[in-house]
Amino acid sequence: MLEIKNLMAKVEGKNILKGINLRVKPGEVHAIMGPNGSGKSTLASVLVGRSAYEITGGEVLFEGKDLLALKAEERARAGVFLAFQYPVEIPGVNCTYFLKMALNEIRKSRGLEPLDAVDFLALMKEKMKYLELSESLLSRAVNEGFSGGEKKRNEVFQMAILDPKLAILDETDSGLDIDALKVVAEGVNRLKRPDNAQIVITHYQRLLDYIVPDFVHVLYNGRIVKSGGKDLALELEERGYDWIISAVSEAAPN
């Protein structure tokens, strides 16, 4: 589904990604972990087409197509979704209206008829239950005045409505208490199917207690320095990142 080959990127003249390689197949959940500043969020931003980042090398194929050649909105329509680490507030734009516009834009690009208000409302009601989102929240402006937890739940709710092929969750656990974390993780798990995939970016292992990954990758200094199964996350929880970092530094001092 997704194939990242030797991806390099910089922002404001600084090299952040220094050759990322990653393959994600349908039905898989990949966790990307790593210390702060290792390039995790940059990777997410580059994949969804934030133009502040300059691609300096490598390629990314999404379902065989050159993802990097697409505009941000085209990537979204192709089925790439980002649950933002810091969802932005859009005052004056109603949550429901926003999501209906987005869904119908995506449907249009796939040659589907737009959903009318009645059908859309029915879809919303169905998806809302899992995320314990109140209806009153969705009649407000996008993210405006939402608590941190509400914003994150709203991200996963949007993911549920838009039904992406590849969902990237950028530090979705940050700022959540344990109950909210469970709700969000539960929501994400429900969306897992054999024909879609998830990339979960996180600093801490605790999210991976609830969203169980098939693969865990450690990102450090712009490269994936270690990959493994879900046990790697547990090991990281116990031992921290230092042992990997020092191993890497010894192998390739720079």
Add this chain to the structure above:
Amino acid sequence: MDNGTDALNSFVQSEYKYGFVTDVEVDAVAPGLNEDVIRLISRKKQEPEFLLEWRLKAYRHWLTMKEPTWPNVKYPPINYQDIVYYSAPKKSGEGPKNLSEVDPKILETYNKLGIPLHEQERLAGVAVDAVFDSVSVATTFRGKLSELGIIFCSFSEAVQHHPDLIKKYLGSVVPYTDNFFTALNSAVFSDGSFCYIPKGVRCPMELSTYFRINAANTGQFERTLIVAEDGSTVSYLEGCTAPMRDNNQLHAAVVELLALDNANIKYSTVQNWYPGDAEGKGGIFNFVTKRGLAKGINSKISWTQVETGSAITWKYPSVVLLGENSIGEFYSVALTNHYQQADTGTKMIHVGRNTRSTIVSKGISAGRGQNSYRGLVRVQKSAVGARNFSQCDSLLLGDKCGAHTFPYIEVRNPTARVEHEASTSRIGEDQIFYCNQRGLPTQDAVNMIVNGYCKEVFKQLPMEFAVEAQKLLGVSLEGSVG
């Protein structure tokens, strides 16, 4: 650097869709202004003596006045002797009695603007008093309205057929001495609309006037007067577009509204005059005085405006709240793009007891536009229990535009309650990117955010206008986002 910025920048670059000139024979007076020109205008319009005298008094007063320099706008000096003060489409004999007698070219112009008069009569339920340059060429629905005793006609006709009403009310809300431009307008006004709603009558349809500036170098000096007698209700719509031009055109209109006991006047404007090109050349100078007098008890006057046009706008639709319990409202969206400048806002003058006013102003600046809100809330000593709520928001698109706020609050009665809220925000690149990431293209994202921001004002507009206003905002913002 980001999608956001490029999109914002390219978004502001779109051509004015209504830039065309209709080739009509024009009966025009030579440029320049003196007492002879005023006499000539008055004679051409076969006006009664009192009106000529009034014009001349206004002219003489104007000569003693100076053009105001306090607005936060910049423009080259206007030579008032270069302006043509009267022009009218040539008539062969009598004026047109119905649409079929109207010059087909004029009708074609309206059709290009999407104002099919023929259809409007049947479909829209809107009575249109279409002002082409300075003389009304078509009026519809008059028959139906006159059955109710409502007078809705061009100002010139009102002068001929209802001189007593004109004599009684003209200048009663905005005296010719009010300011430089009202004095000028009073001296040379060519035409406009007159509307009179008799006691207890609720006007059954929205009244509408489409203004259109057409002949080159013709300053338009419209005069609108609406009188709502005791217990009457009227909703009046004004909408305009103008053809593309190189020379700046001066437009100095005066609108007077008078609401007597328990009367209710709603005045809505969608203004889309030529704003000048992307470099700031050309465009209309719109120096307008609009004022309502809520004279009667429980009377209400409400202004709603959506302003996207004109190179320079100087305009403060105001309400003088004289009657006890009277209400004044002002809802405004003012957009400046490219090199447009707007200094606009309102005045709410509380005189009567328990008078209430609401101000909701939404300024949008894009490109190199400069948008100033200037508002006065004055509570006189006599206004026991007066209340005002003002909300004044500015939205910036891009980093070369400006938003300015000049609120004036004068309270002379201790029982008054005055609230003022203000905010300035920017459509952020992160907001646009968020929309992009959900599949929405940048322009749709900007339109959605801007429309959301203006929602409070749009919902005050009559339905058909609200839709038009949203479209207009979209068109006016095309190319403004980067």
